[in-house]
Amino acid sequence: MKKLIGEANELVSQMVEGMVHAHPELYGRVEGFNVICRADGAKSGKVGLVSGGGSGHEPAHAGYVGDGMLDAAVCGEVFTSPTPDMVLEGIKAADGGNGVLLVVKNYAGDVMNFELAAELADAEGIKVDHVVVADDVAIANKEDRRGVAGTVFVHKIAGAAAASGKSLPEVKALAEKVAANVRSMGMAVEPCYMPVSGKPGFDLNEEEMEIGIGIHGERGVERKPTTNVDAIVDDLLDHLKKEVSPGEVAVMVNGMGGTPLSELYVTYHFVAKKLEAAGYKLKRKYVGNYMTALEMHGFSITLLPLDEEMTGYLDAPSSALGFKL
Amino acid sequence: MLTIEGFKQALRQAQSEIEANKDTLTDLDRAIGDGDHGINMSRGFEAVLTVLDDDYVTLGDLSKKVGMTLMSKVGGAAGPLYGSAFVKAAPKFGDATEADFTLVKEALLEASSAIKARGKSEAGQKTMVDVWEPFLSDLNESDDFDTKLDQLVSATEDMVATKGRASYFGENSRGTVDPGALSSSIVLKAIMKEVE
Numbered sequence: 001m002k003k004l005i006g007e008a009n010e011l012v013s014q015m016v017e018g019m020v021h022a023h024p025e026l027y028g029r030v031e032g033f034n035v036i037c038r039a040d041g042a043k044s045g046k047v048g049l050v051s052g053g054g055s056g057h058e059p060a061h062a063g064y065v066g067d068g069m070l071d072a073a074v075c076g077e078v079f080t081s082p083t084p085d086m087v088l089e090g091i092k093a094a095d096g097g098n099g100v101l102l103v104v105k106n107y108a109g110d111v112m113n114f115e116l117a118a119e120l121a122d123a124e125g126i127k128v129d130h131v132v133v134a135d136d137v138a139i140a141n142k143e144d145r146r147g148v149a150g151t152v153f154v155h156k157i158a159g160a161a162a163a164s165g166k167s168l169p170e171v172k173a174l175a176e177k178v179a180a181n182v183r184s185m186g187m188a189v190e191p192c193y194m195p196v197s198g199k200p201g202f203d204l205n206e207e208e209m210e211i212g213i214g215i216h217g218e219r220g221v222e223r224k225p226t227t228n229v230d231a232i233v234d235d236l237l238d239h240l241k242k243e244v245s246p247g248e249v250a251v252m253v254n255g256m257g258g259t260p261l262s263e264l265y266v267t268y269h270f271v272a273k274k275l276e277a278a279g280y281k282l283k284r285k286y287v288g289n290y291m292t293a294l295e296m297h298g299f300s301i302t303l304l305p306l307d308e309e310m311t312g313y314l315d316a317p318s319s320a321l322g323f324k325l
Numbered sequence: 326m327l328t329i330e331g332f333k334q335a336l337r338q339a340q341s342e343i344e345a346n347k348d349t350l351t352d353l354d355r356a357i358g359d360g361d362h363g364i365n366m367s368r369g370f371e372a373v374l375t376v377l378d379d380d381y382v383t384l385g386d387l388s389k390k391v392g393m394t395l396m397s398k399v400g401g402a403a404g405p406l407y408g409s410a411f412v413k414a415a416p417k418f419g420d421a422t423e424a425d426f427t428l429v430k431e432a433l434l435e436a437s438s439a440i441k442a443r444g445k446s447e448a449g450q451k452t453m454v455d456v457w458e459p460f461l462s463d464l465n466e467s468d469d470f471d472t473k474l475d476q477l478v479s480a481t482e483d484m485v486a487t488k489g490r491a492s493y494f495g496e497n498s499r500g501t502v503d504p505g506a507l508s509s510s511i512v513l514k515a516i517m518k519e520v521e
Contacts, residue, residue, distance in 0.1 A: 077361075079361055080400040081402070086397075107402075109402035109403075112402060146493070196361075217360065221495070
């Protein structure tokens with residue numbers, strides 16, 4: 001697979017350097033670490049919000065650093081959880097003296113590394129709590145569910161709450177409310193290719209697609225013959241509708257990194273039509289690349305039931321490049 | 326007897342075996358995970374090589390340093406798991422400068438408990454625990470360590486994963502050896518060789 005990269009092992013470091021150089025008004029880098037923080041440093045008195053994970057999900061997670069969203073993003077190697085010492089640096093960079101909330105996606109590695117970092121931060125006297133996002137309905141057992149695109153809504157809503165001056169327990173409660181209600185499911189027609197090995201995450205022939213993929217190039221839960229997007233959307237919505245009742249929702253059609261915007265809007269067209277026919281009121285709509293898996297060709301659909309409080313925080317200003325309002 | 330020099334030698338041996346099996350580990354992980362286990366282990370043990378040049382007064386110091394290095398260099402799930410294993414084995418080695426079979430076994434049992442606790446996992450879930458726990462549970466000095474480890478790795482092939490990323494594949498995870506089990510056997514073989 002052809003890649004537009006330098007030394008594969010330097011990919012993340014060079015990406016971080018590029019981001020900070022291109023957007024000096026927004027980003028700073030914790031020296032010696034692949035950790036992006038705010039250019040103006042931690043905000044005194046504000047609850048800090050930190051997320052991160054493996055790289056390869058751009059604009060996640062650094063794209064959500066900015067006023068109204070994250071204070072620091074910890075960028076692990078591609079699809080590999082960052083290490084505890086890195087996460088600790090992110091926590092320190094985000095700590096404004098009023099505690100830090102970690103937004104963690106439900107992967108064994110992420111949870112372990114972020115928990116270890118929280119223990120280290122605790123030992124240094126920083127108040128840290130964390131919320132685990134597990135929104136992927138493709139996995140039947142709720143405890144094992146992965147954190148995918150729904151995590152972006154947690155960043156946005158918790159970030160706006162923190163910016164409004166809420167306390168750590170209040171921001172955490174809100175983040176948990178979003179995490180408890182948001183649901184996503186994804187699919188791919190083409191895999192992504194790991195930069196170091198150059199190998200695809202899975203092999204698919206021309207006539208096959210993967211339903212229920214995660215965001216790390218791993219195979220889906222089901223392999224099926226390809227069909228048109230109309231039918232694929234039906235398939236994914238069937239799963240989502242079982243867990244999100246008709247009512248006011250935010251909907252996100254998220255590209256996996258290698259999907260043309262034209263196809264994302266075609267997908268959204270079917271998603272909107274079908275959801276409205278089923279009695280859902282699409283109060284807020286997001287179409288674009290929010291949580292990707294390198295160049296994977298596919299999409300995910302996320303639904304978040306809305307109340308007034310959450311809608312208010314979704315609409316609050318954000319200067320983050322990946323979610324500008 | 327495992328001496329400080331022997332422990333270092335074991336870690337060098339583990340590094341070269343991991344390097345030799347890097348693609349195999351990654352391919353297994355591609356089949357039932359996310360395809361980075363070989364890359365991550367290789368990065369981690371390469372970092373371990375550099376700390377082996379330092380002098381250590383006790384086996385405990387060396388074990389702790391190796392654990393901290395793995396924790397900060399491997400990433401993913403394997404980093405905290407292998408890192409915790411060596412860090413938690415350190416107090417068991419304590420101030421000893423050489424360890425007999427019994428002490429090595431006790432330290433490795435601590436390591437095994439640390440892996441289970443950090444990963445919140447039990448034997449039978451198709452993870453590295455399926456090598457560590459059964460290998461140590463009734464280990465005798467006279468055992469053929471390599472054969473026992475090979476058998477335990479092979480046994481993971483027919484298991485269905487219920488923990489870690491492989492669990493997303495459910496029944497489809499059957500038929501592939503667990504990559505963490507294979508890397509565990511490489512590390513344990515290297516250590517046991519220096520005890521003999």
